Amino acid sequence: MFMFPSFLPAAVGQLSEPTSIALAQSIQSQAIATPLSPEPITTTYVHQGSGGTPILLVHGFDSSILEFRRLLPLLARKNETWAMDLLGFGFTDRQPDIAYSPVGIKTHLYFFWKTLINQPVILVGASMGGAAAIDFALTYPQVVQKLVLIDSAGLKGASALSKLTFAPLYSLAAEFLRNAQVRNRICRTAYKNPSLISSDALHCGDLHVKMPNWNQALIAFTKSGGYSAFKFNQLAQIRQPTLILWGDTDKILGTGDAQKFKKAIPQSQQIWIKDSGHIPHLEQPEITAQHILDF
Numbered sequence: 001m002f003m004f005p006s007f008l009p010a011a012v013g014q015l016s017e018p019t020s021i022a023l024a025q026s027i028q029s030q031a032i033a034t035p036l037s038p039e040p041i042t043t044t045y046v047h048q049g050s051g052g053t054p055i056l057l058v059h060g061f062d063s064s065i066l067e068f069r070r071l072l073p074l075l076a077r078k079n080e081t082w083a084m085d086l087l088g089f090g091f092t093d094r095q096p097d098i099a100y101s102p103v104g105i106k107t108h109l110y111f112f113w114k115t116l117i118n119q120p121v122i123l124v125g126a127s128m129g130g131a132a133a134i135d136f137a138l139t140y141p142q143v144v145q146k147l148v149l150i151d152s153a154g155l156k157g158a159s160a161l162s163k164l165t166f167a168p169l170y171s172l173a174a175e176f177l178r179n180a181q182v183r184n185r186i187c188r189t190a191y192k193n194p195s196l197i198s199s200d201a202l203h204c205g206d207l208h209v210k211m212p213n214w215n216q217a218l219i220a221f222t223k224s225g226g227y228s229a230f231k232f233n234q235l236a237q238i239r240q241p242t243l244i245l246w247g248d249t250d251k252i253l254g255t256g257d258a259q260k261f262k263k264a265i266p267q268s269q270q271i272w273i274k275d276s277g278h279i280p281h282l283e284q285p286e287i288t289a290q291h292i293l294d295f
Contacts, residue, residue: 008027020200023065026048027091029042030042041093046082051078052078052079053122056124057081058109059083061153063127064089066204066207067126071289079293087100088221089208094216096213100220101225127152130152133152134152138238146240148295154261178214192277193277236264238268239267243268244262244265244268247272249277250277252278273287274287
C-alpha cells in the first residue's frame with residue numbers, strides 16, 4: 001500500500017506506474033502569502049535534486065505537476081529542480097474570490113519563487129505554461145536566467161471557450177471538459193505514440209479535476225480571456241537565452257509556431273523532438289531532459 005499526501009484526492013491510489021507514484025508521493029504543500037488574497041494560498045510543488053542553477057517547471061492548461069513525472073527526476077540528477085501547480089490548476093488550493101487570470105498566475109508564481117527559491121532560475125514552460133513563462137520573464141526579467149519553451153502557447157491567443165459570453169455555457173463547457181471520454185480524446189491527440197496512453201496516463205491527466213472548486217476556478221480563468229497572443233515586438237523584448245523544444249508531430253498547436261518563436265525571440269534556438277506530439281517531456285523525456293541540461 002503506497003502512502004500519498006493527504007491533500008491529494010483519494011483517486012491517487014489508482015496510479016500504477018513507478019514514475020507517477022514516486023512523483024505523487026513527493027508532492028509538498030506550502031502556504032504562500034500573496035497580494036491576491038488576505039489568506040495565504042496553499043500551493044503544491046515538488047522539489048528534487050541539488051546543484052546548478054535551479055530549474056523551475058511550469059505545466060500546461062488544466063494540468064498539474066504530474067505532467068512532469070518523467071522529466072523532473074531526470075533533470076534532478078544534475079540540477080536542483082522544482083515544479084509547482086499554478087494558481088487555479090493542479091492541486092494548489094482554489095480559494096473563492098481570487099481573480100483566476102494570467103495576472104493572478106504571474107503574481108502567485110512570483111511569490112512562490114520569492115518564498116521558496118529566491119535566486120535566478122531556468123524557467124521551463126510547457127504548452128500554456130510556455131505562455132505563462134514568457135509573461136513571467138517579461139515582467140520579472142531579473143528572476144529568469146534562461147527560458148525553455150516546450151510546444152508553447154502564446155502566438156494564437158485565447159481558446160474558443162473564452163469567447164463564450166453566458167455563464168451557463170461556461171458551466172456546460174467545464175462539465176464537458178470533466179467528462180472522462182472527452183479527456184481521453186484530448187490525451188490521445190496530445191500523444192504521437194498511442195502505446196503511451198495507459199490507464200495511468202489517463203489517471204494523471206484527470207486527478208486534479210477531483211480537487212474542490214476545480215470547475216469554478218476553470219470558469220473564472222476562462223472568463224478572464226486566458227493568455228492573449230504575444231505580439232512580435234513583445235517577444236523581441238525577451239533578453240534571456242531561450243531554448244524552443246517542439247514535438248515534430250504536434251496535433252494540438254501544430255508545428256508552425258516553433259519557427260515563429262525562433263524568429264521573434266532574439267537569443268533563441270529551436271530543436272525538434274522527433275517521434276513526439278504535443279508533450280515531448282512525456283513521450284521523449286530522456287532526449288528532452290538532455291537538451292535542457294545541455295542548454
